[in-house]
Amino acid sequence: MWNDHELTKMVEGGVPFHMASDQAGNLGRAYGVWDESQGIELRGRFIIDPDGVIQAMEVMTPPVGRKLSETIRQIQAFQHVRASKGSEAMPAGWEPGGLTLKPGPDLVGNVWKVWKPSMEK
């Protein structure tokens, strides 16, 4: 009903992904986002990698919405880490194409030489 009455007005053809139901809160409890007192889900968002491992999570109280572009940025960063087999790390504010760090003894105490807060967009 929500899809017919509202979501199709935002996205042509309606929502392209599954909208799962968890009225009893079983999933929400497993993910730590079920609010027992109100019987609702909090705004939880989880990024799960191809191995089924949670790489990132964000949980917010209901009044504030999420930012999809930030989620996509995080997925791109984790994909980059995965492609480098963990040899590279993405510093704060990293965007695709940006500087990556190679953690190791040489970098300890020397991050300031290669990364500055002003580099964050």
Added chain:
Amino acid sequence: MAEQPQGCARTTGAVMGEKPSAPAAAESETKKEMTMTARVGQKAPDFEAPAYYKGGFKSVKLSDYLGKWVMVCFYPGDFTFV
């Protein structure tokens, strides 16, 4: 996936698979400490739940998406913003 008939029962999902192993000493502790809790760096709790998808109700299972990047979002209710 075949469409599933929906009765009057609450449409809800269920957690699947084994629960993360808890230290033996913790098993007699409160129930709260035994519930699954999602953590970064750990396996996401698998689940299966009825889902609205392109005009019908289908079952969706997290472990069917192994090999892909997945985003799972929880939201308080329909007609709220996400």
